[in-house]
Amino acid sequence: MTVFTGAATAAKSSTSSTSANNASASPTVWRKTSHPPLHFNNNETRNRNLQMQLKNRGTKDDWGASLRYDIEEPTSSCSSGLPIDVPIVRKLSRPLIQQQQQKMEDLDETCSVSSTDSDRTILSPTVPMSIFDKFLCLTSNLSGLISCIIAEARKTTECEQYAVFFYDDDNKKMVLFNNETMLMTGKAYELNTGIVGRVGATQRTMNIRDVSRCPFFVSDIDEQFDVKARNILAFPLVDSSHSLIGVIVLYNKTPGFSRNDEKFIKRFSYFVANAIAHAILAKQIEEVRTRIHMVEEFKVQGEDVVIEEVDIMRLVNDPLRDWRYFSQNFADFSFPPRSVGENHFHKASMMFFEDLGFSMQYKLNKRKLSFLVLRVSVGYRPVPYHNWSHAFAVTHFCWLTLRTDAIRRALNDMERLSLLIACLCHDIDHRGTTNSFQMQSLQKTPLSVLYSTEGSVLERHHFAQTIKLLQQEECSILENLPAADFRTIVNTIREVILATDISAHLKKQERIKTMIREGYNPMSFDHRYLLMCLVMTASDLSDQAKNFHNAKRIAENIYLEFFAQGDLELQLGVKPLEMMDRTNAYVPTVQIDFLYKIGVPVFQLLATVVPEGKTTAEAIEANHMCWVALDEECRNNPAATNELEYLRDEQLERRIYEKVRKIDPRAAELASKRFEPVYANGTVPQTQDILDHRFDGYDKKYQLGCHPGSGGSGGQMNGKQQIRSLQKTKSKVSL
Numbered sequence: 001m002t003v004f005t006g007a008a009t010a011a012k013s014s015t016s017s018t019s020a021n022n023a024s025a026s027p028t029v030w031r032k033t034s035h036p037p038l039h040f041n042n043n044e045t046r047n048r049n050l051q052m053q054l055k056n057r058g059t060k061d062d063w064g065a066s067l068r069y070d071i072e073e074p075t076s077s078c079s080s081g082l083p084i085d086v087p088i089v090r091k092l093s094r095p096l097i098q099q100q101q102q103k104m105e106d107l108d109e110t111c112s113v114s115s116t117d118s119d120r121t122i123l124s125p126t127v128p129m130s131i132f133d134k135f136l137c138l139t140s141n142l143s144g145l146i147s148c149i150i151a152e153a154r155k156t157t158e159c160e161q162y163a164v165f166f167y168d169d170d171n172k173k174m175v176l177f178n179n180e181t182m183l184m185t186g187k188a189y190e191l192n193t194g195i196v197g198r199v200g201a202t203q204r205t206m207n208i209r210d211v212s213r214c215p216f217f218v219s220d221i222d223e224q225f226d227v228k229a230r231n232i233l234a235f236p237l238v239d240s241s242h243s244l245i246g247v248i249v250l251y252n253k254t255p256g257f258s259r260n261d262e263k264f265i266k267r268f269s270y271f272v273a274n275a276i277a278h279a280i281l282a283k284q285i286e287e288v289r290t291r292i293h294m295v296e297e298f299k300v301q302g303e304d305v306v307i308e309e310v311d312i313m314r315l316v317n318d319p320l321r322d323w324r325y326f327s328q329n330f331a332d333f334s335f336p337p338r339s340v341g342e343n344h345f346h347k348a349s350m351m352f353f354e355d356l357g358f359s360m361q362y363k364l365n366k367r368k369l370s371f372l373v374l375r376v377s378v379g380y381r382p383v384p385y386h387n388w389s390h391a392f393a394v395t396h397f398c399w400l401t402l403r404t405d406a407i408r409r410a411l412n413d414m415e416r417l418s419l420l421i422a423c424l425c426h427d428i429d430h431r432g433t434t435n436s437f438q439m440q441s442l443q444k445t446p447l448s449v450l451y452s453t454e455g456s457v458l459e460r461h462h463f464a465q466t467i468k469l470l471q472q473e474e475c476s477i478l479e480n481l482p483a484a485d486f487r488t489i490v491n492t493i494r495e496v497i498l499a500t501d502i503s504a505h506l507k508k509q510e511r512i513k514t515m516i517r518e519g520y521n522p523m524s525f526d527h528r529y530l531l532m533c534l535v536m537t538a539s540d541l542s543d544q545a546k547n548f549h550n551a552k553r554i555a556e557n558i559y560l561e562f563f564a565q566g567d568l569e570l571q572l573g574v575k576p577l578e579m580m581d582r583t584n585a586y587v588p589t590v591q592i593d594f595l596y597k598i599g600v601p602v603f604q605l606l607a608t609v610v611p612e613g614k615t616t617a618e619a620i621e622a623n624h625m626c627w628v629a630l631d632e633e634c635r636n637n638p639a640a641t642n643e644l645e646y647l648r649d650e651q652l653e654r655r656i657y658e659k660v661r662k663i664d665p666r667a668a669e670l671a672s673k674r675f676e677p678v679y680a681n682g683t684v685p686q687t688q689d690i691l692d693h694r695f696d697g698y699d700k701k702y703q704l705g706c707h708p709g710s711g712g713s714g715g716q717m718n719g720k721q722q723i724r725s726l727q728k729t730k731s732k733v734s735l
């Protein structure tokens with residue numbers, strides 16, 4: 001059997017001592033990197049091959065287009081005198097030659113390196129099976145697999161850069177792998193163009209010593225990621241079914257890629273090809289799953305829920321209600337709207353449109369409005385906080401604001417109608433996880449695939465769901481509007497729903513402060529936009545501007561969501577934010593920070609434009625004081641905050657009010673203000689605690705054990721300092 005270990009046999013152009021790594025033989029004779037060795041005993045064959053080499057000299061065929069090799073388990077290596085672990089490489093694509101036993105002395109005579117033991121080992125680098133085990137463990141993460149493969153290749157070949165191309169069999173193109181979410185989204189090139197395309201077409205490795213002298217080199221193709229190629233080792237990835245998977249290009253090794261590098265690559269590429277083939281298959285399966293999920297995402301949440309005719313007729317036939325039907329205090333800014341009971345949310349939502357005159361003014365079809373309100377309510381998922389009761393509470397606060405003289409003067413009717421609809425729909429299909437969860441989670445949620453490039457992933461989805469509802473025949477309440485007005489309202493709804501992304505609000509906060517400081521100018525489109533965003537954000541945070549009991553209980557629901565997300569992230573191997581990690585979160589300090597940096601400023605700003613809402617700023621400042629007092633109480637007793645139950649502790653709540661009363665009696669009065677249980681006229685008294693959304697996590701019973709967070713209330717000020725700072729601010733800004 002003719003056995004060779006790739007003994008390099010440059011054309012006899014230089015002394016036999018030429019190093020295997022020598023860049024090339026004399027300039028006039030192109031070194032054949034892996035041309036069939038000439039050390040056959042049969043002189044006739046030898047001469048024929050020599051003539052072929054000389055004939056091909058300097059032509060495109062003389063470019064080290066190695067023949068395909070296959071790796072065969074060592075069988076007779078012991079008889080060949082080769083070290084036991086050297087795999088025997090047998091050519092597949094050459095005519096099977098007379099099996100001849102290769103004597104080691106032949107190697108000395110023909111190979112271009114001295115055949116000492118160490119060289120022989122170097123000549124035939126084996127690739128430890130442990131590498132392939134590593135590859136096979138990564139087939140579910142294509143990017144990770146590619147990184148691992150390249151790391152192994154660079155470790156052995158010491159190349160500077162690399163590029164990976166996959167073969168798109170459908171379009172017969174080589175596609176650059178750019179780590180994008182979806183496969184085959186990179187730049188595509190014709191097969192057979194450039195070195196990449198030639199290696200793909202011939203399925204043969206090419207080792208180009210000097211790209212500037214290679215006729216196949218095409219810079220636009222063969223130089224990717226701003227690499228300036230000097231030399232290239234490009235090898236095909238061909239799986240065990242001889243299908244081309246792709247091409248890997250290694251750039252710039254000093255002084256050039258050697259025979260050994262080729263040998264290594266030939267062994268390496270076979271396993272790499274199969275590992276990548278599996279990873280691509282896994283990726284394609286994942287993409288199909290994502291596409292299926294994305295199709296699901298385009299469905300309106302709850303669209304499978306049948307809206308019963310009886311429910312529609314109950315709303316349609318319900319006589320027009322005055323707001324006093326729900327409670328004598330229903331129109332107070334301090335009234336906690338959930339207390340009317342979930343069975344009244346739909347009716348009250350209908351009343352908002354009537355009370356503001358929109359039903360008459362825009363000829364809103366009552367049946368369609370009923371259908372929309374019912375369809376919106378089933379569009380919310382039963383998560384602890386971002387649920388239908390949150391949407392109702394937000395819409396109630398918006399209704400309170402829209403009916404004030406200040407807002408009637410500041411905004412036109414279409415803007416006010418847009419705000420009301422936006423509040424009702426602003427969190428439709430919320431999953432109880434944050435935007436950053438959509439973007440960071442390892443498996444890329446379908447929403448992040450759909451919207452991640454623009455940011456505000458969830459808000460864009462909420463808007464998409466809203467528009468789909470408004471376009472449904474049964475819910476098209478805006479059908480009687482002129483097309484231009486419809487577009488104006490839809491655009492306004494989009495802007496204010498996007499404004500509910502708290503990170504978007506923080507970017508606008510300074511502009512809103514400037515608008516307030518300079519005085520609201522109704523002739524300014526920017527001022528109108530900023531005011532609508534402020535009303536939307538205040539409505540979204542309004543639970544924190546009610547009494548402390550309401551604020552605390554709703555905050556509990558927020559942390560139920562946060563902790564459930566933290567549990568999910570831990571399962572996914574992602575470290576959750578401290579405030580979402582139930583074992584580390586300490587709610588009082590998170591609340592103190594959130595109210596001081598976001599909540600209180602929002603209602604102070606709103607109160608300067610809407611004097612009728614002045615009490616909301618006082619209420620949220622009072623709640624900030626309560627959280628500071630709660631923090632002091634809990635710090636003395638850390639064990640008490642091991643669960644969220646302490647937020648339901650009525651005795652603790654009374655102690656908080658006593659502490660605050662000593663500092664600011666007015667604040668204590670606002671924080672402790674409770675409304676009698678609400679019995680809407682003629683309905684069953686409320687039994688179930690409507691603030692209660694008991695919840696056991698998205699997929700696991702949650703283990704509690706949060707401990708007080710280290711350090712103060714975050715930022716540079718502790719709670720007491722923040723209170724003093726707020727009191728100073730209040731004295732400056734005339735509320």
Ligand SMILES: Nc1nc2c(ncn2[C@@H]2O[C@@H]3COP(=O)(O)O[C@H]3[C@H]2O)c(=O)[nH]1
Pocket residue numbers: 386500501502540541544555558590591594
């Ligand atoms: N920590 C904290 N965050 C809140 C509170 N109220 C609202 N938020 C956050 O403010 C965000 C406003 O937009 P979202 O409703 O999407 O999500 C809301 C919560 O993440 C609160 O009381 N505490």
